[in-house]
Amino acid sequence: MASASAMCAMEIELNINGQNRRLDVAPGVTLLEALRDYAGLTGTKYGCGEGQCGACTVLIDGRAARSCILSAASRAGRKIVTIEGLAAGQALHPVQQAFLDHAAFQCGFCTPGMILGAVALLNQDPNPTASRIREELQGHICRCGAYPRIVDAVRAAASEKAAASERKVSRRG
């Protein structure tokens, strides 16, 4: 199966979760397809194929991007982070932990994209208001309607991050 569609496969190299991955993909695949169908990273989800639902959100150089409307080949050389690469070993990212603590999901299908959208927001604004969170995550759909919990979780993650960085500062001091 490795030589599948060998006639028309092309090789691309992507930096995914800190690793350089060489992938033999069909020409023209989206970043989402490259991740799910070739790199075996199925945590990134297909929801709509037109960048409307946010389920396919990944981080590219720290910013949220809709992988279903980006070509994979054009993202070579950029740092891509998927949900599988967010935790540091066994330690969950504060946003992941906050989603767990608030049960900020039901089916969880939007959760990977939602978490990465929130991480990107906190990269820009470490302490966003509830209304900023709603504004920034407006492009993410949760069909189960866990929205109020998601807002609470992101607020909690922001305070946790702020507290953690204060601890760091005070240790240094």
Add this chain to the structure above:
Amino acid sequence: MEYKRRDFLRILGSGALLALPLRGAERPVRVRLLEGGAYEAFTGKVEMGQGARTLLTQAVAEELGVPVKQVRLIMGDTAIVPDDGGTWASLTTPETVPAVRTETAAIAGHPITDPARWKVLGTPVAPLHGPEAVTGALRYCSDVRVEGMLHGRIVRPDAYRAKLERFDDSEARALAGVQIVREGDVLGVVARDPHTAARAAGLIRAEWRAEPLPPVDSLGEQFRAKAVAPVEVKDTRYPPLIRAGDVEAGLASARRTLSQSYWAPPIGHVPLEPRAAVAEWHDGALTVYCGKTAPFLVRAELARSLGIPESKVRVRISMPGGAFGSKQRGECELEAAILARAAQAPVRLAWTREEEFRIAYARPAGLVDIESGVDSEGRLVAWRFRNYNAGAPGLRPPYELPHMSNEFWRSDSPFRQGSYRALAATLNNFARESHIDEWAHLLRRDPLDFRLAHIGDARLKETLQRAAERFGWGKRKPGQGVGFGLACNIEKGARLALFVETEGQGPGLRVRRMVAAGDFGAALNPDNLRNQIEGAMIQGIGGALWERLQFDSRTQLTRRLSQYRVPRFRDVPDMAVEIIDRRDVPAAGAGESPITLPAPAIANALFSATGERRRSLPMAI
């Protein structure tokens, strides 16, 4: 080989492992002890985000007297789990939980645990799929991959309904590794990767004979014209005819009568994960991995359609990424099985969002005619309620009406229609709770007092009073675009009252605040119950304000998410939900009841602000 279930712990405790399932007189195993002291439990129910995995694990753990983490629950694999029926109709809580408790307690050798002594049930155990959900490790049906798997794609007509006349597949065949499959109405391709499958399907030139579609606006008349009167049926979950007194005489003697019609269009479920299935044949036996919520029904459907015995079909469920009633049949699974049989290899078929919109079934459109009458004291005495096409759920009013006839008239729709969270209960509550509100205003009565005057059920009264107090009902006057409205019901044993504050009208109509009080009997998992109530109410805002599928005379126009508005972050109002936890009362399911009240509560609030009465959904268009 037959064992009594009571023997399991003893036998398994000695280290023996039994092959599952046990055929013969005994049902499949419910619980077994593993080496090391952990337990495995089995259910035909499916987790789809509503909390069934956590709740049923709690039920098993409670009766075994062990912590939740010592129980691993296997769900929805038809080869090894008991058939607990489809995961629908809010039945997991009232039916499966008691069944599982009874069976587990019997195995453990004691009567079921008294609710007063619960240690695991009644507590807010966090969703057990959470750790996998937040790390991306949770495997949904679209994430299933098997060895040697190929990828399928179905060629669809552009028309809503069409017969395949001829096709030219020469260009598609020229692509490396592509196979074309034609079997009956199914025309599809199989390729080594999904991208190539999609490309090949696009290269097939197919000619179809399209059937025309009637205008959606004319459906209501069609429903009335083709309707079949209901007859009384006893012992059915959704009786199509619920009567008391003599409604014709009641209407004839009423002091004043009111006659109105209410409408709901077809809407889509739009689960965030579109349908997907992997089908694998081995020696004439089929295994299908999918995300459906009725594994045994899908098994039966596949066996029937493929002409093989059910014993040759195994359906294995991976969690669906949302369902809401959409994932109960085996349409995508059958297509995958046909492709896999022809390709002689496992085939994965994942529907696109467009297929999910346009090939899947929708919530039935429906029309409700209500004719009602009051006596000289302003009491509702006669009530004739006719639902055409939408269905019988939610027909029974929570009000004391001496002469009533609540009727579901079966009809015929040109659209693919099927189950939907709460099904017709949403339209039936929209109609009933709007109509009650119309009477209150006609009679110059407060809509809350008017309802209370017609309700005998003390638990429903209490939810209304508690929610009203928390909302501050009657404290502020509606006007200047701001409206206040309420609705209440008893659905499947659940008592719920909802108060809303709206602003604006037309496309600008939005919900600012929602206050609900619910009595679902014993709250088996209070946090999950709250999550269900909040989520369903938010989902209900979509159907109330924006959602509808649109068609022209030959096809469905709504095909993409950008053409179909569902609730997003900014649409969510301030929310407060109060749960009345009655440990001594059997628990009612909460998956459906809360989606049924936003539409009427919003309609009633809109009327209070503007005097505009909307009797047709959606309201913000």
